[in-house]
Structure formats: C-alpha cells, structure tokens
Amino acid sequence: MNHDLISALAHAAHPIKAPLDDDSVRRLLDHAVPRGDARALDLGCGGGEWLLRALSSHPGLRAEGVDIAEGSLREAGAAADRLGVRERLVLHQQDGAAFTSAEPFDLVLSVGAAHVFGGLLPTLAAARKHLAPGGRVLIGDGFWEREPTPEAVEMLGDFADLATTLDRVTADGWTPVHGHVSSRAELDAYEWSCWGSLASWALDHPADPESAEVLETAATRRTEWLRVYRETWGFVTLVLRPTAG
DSSP states (O other), X not given: OOHHHHHHHHTTTOOSSSSOOHHHHHHHHHHHOOSXXXXXXXXXXXXXXXXXXXXXXXXXXXXXXXXSOHHHHHHHHHHHHHHTOGGGEEEEESOGGGOOOSSOEEEEEEESOGGGTTSHHHXXXXXXXXXXXXXXXXXXEXXXXXXXXXXXXXXXXXXXXXXXXXXXXXXXXXXXXXXXXOOHHHHHHHHHHHHHHHHHHHHHOTTSTTHHHHHHHHHHHHHHIIIIITTTEEEEEEEEEESOO
16 A cells, blocks of 8 residues: 555644644644735645634634645635635645745745655755745644654654754754654643544555555554654644844
8 A cells, every 4th residue: 555545544634734732733723823814835735634723713814735646636625615715725646845936925834744855954944935024834743752762763764852952943044933742642642643543544545456455564663653752752842933134
C-alpha cells in the first residue's frame, strides 16, 4: 500500500497530522492570523485542515494550500465545499519548495512538513520568501525532550532539544510571539489514534489483499513509538514574526 494511502488511513480520526488537540489548534490560529482579511499560505497542507479551520473562523480570510499529494488536495477541496469556504481557497499540486506567488501572504503555515524543505531553518527560509511585511509564520516541528537513543535519531531525525531549537530560530532572525509544546496527552492521543485507525481498517477489511500488511505496519509503528521514542520525542508549534525588516 502506498505511503499516501497509509497516511490517510492512519489520520482518519486525527485529521490534524501532528500531536495537537482541537483547542491547541484553535488557540494557535487565534494568535497567528494577524487580521480578519489576511491571506494565508500552507506549505505542505495535506488535507488542508489548518486552512479549513482558519477559513471557517475568519470569514474574510483567503487561503492557498500547496502539496504534492493529489488525493489529499482532493479531500481538502471536498471539505471546503462542505464548509462553504471553497471560493476562498486555492489549492496547488506541487512541491512546496518550488512554489512561487506574485503576491505575499500575511500568514505562512508549515506544521509537521519540515522534511519537505530539509529541516526547520530551511522551512523558515522558504516561508520568509512568501511573507508580507508584518506577517507571521506558524510552524511546528519535533525536538528531543531528553537524550535520544541512536535508534530514535535514525528513525525520526537529528532534532535538537527545545532550548537549542528556539536559540536557532531566534538566531535566524525570528521572534516567537506565541508557542505551544504538545502535552503528553496530545502526543499519546496522536499515536494511539494513528496506529489504532490503521489497525481498525485492516481488521474491518480482512479480505483485502493488503489487510495483513497494514495490520503489521500498525503493530510495527506502535512498537516503535512505545519502545524507541515515546519517552524522548516532543513537538513544538511556534508563531513567529521576523525580528527585523
């Protein structure tokens, strides 16, 4: 089964593809949207959940989402139709790193998509190119809560601790104006939801030729979470403004 379909199944009950609950998402968007008639861009939007929530809460907002996954963009468009916000949402199927726009944006989002750009700071560099004067960036990425094992680093990536992560962000010319560190409850709920949803699909479709593989994938990912990175990995989401200029 291809990666996009696995991801869609895993996130069926947790459409925000990051360890954040609905209240946290709402509060972050409240701090991130600079004004009611803002223009927002999501680099790596997936199914568009962040933009859909922002559009629903801010009737004057206009938004654009960029992602390479055709299926995810199709879902975003269908959801926007259901919510009545489709006329304010433009979707682009392309690599976020290659996206260009003639007009800047008041808010640039990229949560859990730093791998597309090669890390946190390259993601911020990409966001800066699209940011209007006075604009804000909403970005989410992982960090190590405590010293990880080599296996965890190999599995998830070479993150820094939280303080070092913020030091790097501020040294790069950004000032945090709001932030949220995902709680243990949010982190655990995300993992339980992902691998439980995947397992449930497999159990509900025993005749599907890929059912056994999907069930094994769910079991493997659950074990990796519990035994390799649950006690060391964290997630931070930041609202940033350029420090100067």
